[in-house]
Amino acid sequence: MDTANPTPAKGDVQVQVRFRTRQTQYAVTDTAILVPAKLRRYGLSEIINHLLDSTKPVPFNFLIDGKFLQTSLNSYLESNGLSTENVLDIEYVEATLPPTQAATYEHDEWISSVAGHPVAPLVLTGSYDSLSRVWDRSGNLKAVLKGHDGPVKSVAWIPLEEATGSKHRLLTGGQDFKLFGWEYTNDVEGATTRIAYNCVGHTGSVDAIAVHRSGSTFATASYDGSVLLWSTDPTDVEEVEEPRKRRKVQGDNAASIGSIPVKRAIKRLAGHVGAVSAVTYEKTTDVKATLYTGGWDHSVRGWDVESSSNTSTMNCEKVILDMDHSDLSGLLVSGHTDNLIRLWDPRVKEGLVVKLKLASHSNWVSSVACSPTSAYAFASSSYDSTVKVWDIRSSTPLYTLSGGDAEKDEKVFAVDWVGKYIYSGGEDKQLRTFACEV
Template identity: 80%
Template sequence: MSPVHDSNAAGSAPPKGDAQVQVRFRTRQSQHAVADTAILVPAKLRRYGLSEIINHLLESEKPIPFNFLIDGKFLQTSLNAYLEANALSTENVLDIEYVQATLPPTEAATFEHDEWISSVEGHPVASLVLTGSYDSQARVWDRSGTCKAVLKGHEGAVKAVAWIPLREATGTKHRFLTGGQDHKIFGWEYTNEAAAATTRIAYECVGHTGSVDALAAHRNGLQFASASYDGSVLIWSTDPTDVEEAEPRKRRKVPGLSSAETGGIALKRAIKRLTGHVGAVSTLTYEQSSDTSAALYTGGWDHSVRIWDVESSTNTATMNCEKVILDMDHSALSKLIVSGHTDNFIRLWDPRADDGLVVKLKFGSHTNWVSSVKWSPTSAYAFASCSYDSTVKVWDIRSTTPLYTLSGGDVAKDEKVFAVDWVGDYIFSGGEDAQLRSFSCNV
């Protein structure tokens, strides 16, 4: 077969003496498939030139950008440089996978807060976003930027928020959690009726003696977990009726709300306490499975990720690294864990590993602490991160460099970004600039 060259001009040829290499293209995107035949191409080609070849073979009217993978990793150099780096010659046939490149995320909207934003979680179904702030309040937003509810109850910064999945889908009723520096967790009920939105505190969870820094609800909606600066992990029922009797001495009033508005707040006690971490527990996430036996993963200042069998309250495995773990997330698609750290790195873990090497990859690009990480809900490869370096980054685990870097704050002012979430086609972030940012993203 005649060689295909890095040009759309008919009859063009590489300069004399240019090395060529045989490649075989393949893709999992059937709409872009080409013949599975080895062809000769100039070894000097990079991503742009290879894209031109695929477009030529597809006879595309409008050029489509592609990314290219060899041995499961994105090609970030020329083919020649890849051959040299891997001690290969031009006699080798390279199997190259290609995928359509995605457009960079675009900023969709900003939501103004009065104070720093500490935590963000988008609703998985409804077009709502929940935020926690250092002004001791949480807020419910719609995606147009309208604040639907301001939640007053905490006496310190709201450090963690989480939606509780409902077992029966409903368009107007929602439940969620907030945790704060006041050691408290509140369970809330929110009704978004056409006439007016109503919010009430269903219960207060007591048991932590330090700041509540992370919350995670099980996908079955029956339980949730909390992590605290006090070094403990507590497991709670989400049942709003599973509370202590409404005796006056067991109820307390909330600053800013009258007793008529709250009616007092019933107390909830933890059903399990998981102990094992040495020092603060900063993050936790459930295995993304609706199975009641789904594992719980926790991470903290003792540099460990721990795996828990919640039913038996057993720490079944401990995975260690060199630095403090600030945040982590588990992927339902890849079954991997991604974590952010105080050494500015992101680590990729495989909790199923039996070879002793649980940290599979390290990603370096942030220039300050990596405060939050979140997997894409639709891709086994993509995740987002944010950092104290004022940026939000979008990654693909097949590349050691980020796909995109987004503004999460003013770099000149060193505005830290504390939280990131990825729901559907949107990435949300918040931090020191008191702006909840949303980015439209189709990675």
């Protein structure tokens, strides 16, 4: 029987499959076995568990040709025009449990940006009340960073060698064109913060910060269309004696600002026409790591940092709101105003650089974050008040998490994925934490 003429007794159709896995602890026999074609993921999972003789059933996901099996085998064969006489190669991986919401941390105002500390159990949020906050994972507000005059639009941790210690450094950029480098110390008596330097150079709101994996340099993107490169070295500053007059408005934290050393940018990367809204480093410790920026001129540009030259320009049709690079897959993930997530392969020099377009969000994709552990997974947040977890092997999102009240159109502005946690923040004024095993 062939696929063109499916047999009436559909349930009885059997198909030869060969199972394989990369997770050696779950390896089964290599020989092809006949299974009913009507089986779906659950049935196949049962077969694997049966073959494994495991006492406690382990859920599995199944991949055929690098794509998740989301239907029955039969309909997969039909949709792909395959014969049931073929031997199907099915790869299986242990299914992860859906992310669970771990905790929510209340804020006073909308959260514009979220950054999880890569090592320490700390989360940094920037908010529209011009404050940045440091939280630990148990929900304690460790520190409130006052310095900005306008909403904080971007925050980032600087990974340090001695990151496990109590001293951390972080960056905040605001809509008031300011960019501060902070020093965060968590002592026994409590956490203290101090503005290490004030980065002067931007003439627009600082919308995105990317820190090099080595922690030596960072790049910022601004609405004024400029991308600036900075050194993280706190000693590389100009001392300014006189505090700015405007600071008096803040009153209470005027003392903490005092005289702030001013830092100047190392390099200025000019090329974008219009606002730059996304910036990300290639995630290697290599000094020559490429910097990618995306902006309102609908282009993704790759920069050679050393020569500060624009090495590649990739265009699409829509504004890029956020971008992230996955070191494991080498792909760039970007969120757009046409509700799509685009996956770019920056290594491709010719032809189609947009490898994949993922559509599921019903509004602008405000932020994306790649999984630090999986080459396939990433998370995205959108103005449709959802956070979605994707696997690029599947055209539909794996999980959809609530990032706000959809009834009230609460937008999610930021998402970050650090370790096993996904952090999101938005209009609902809550920092949401999701534990994710993917």
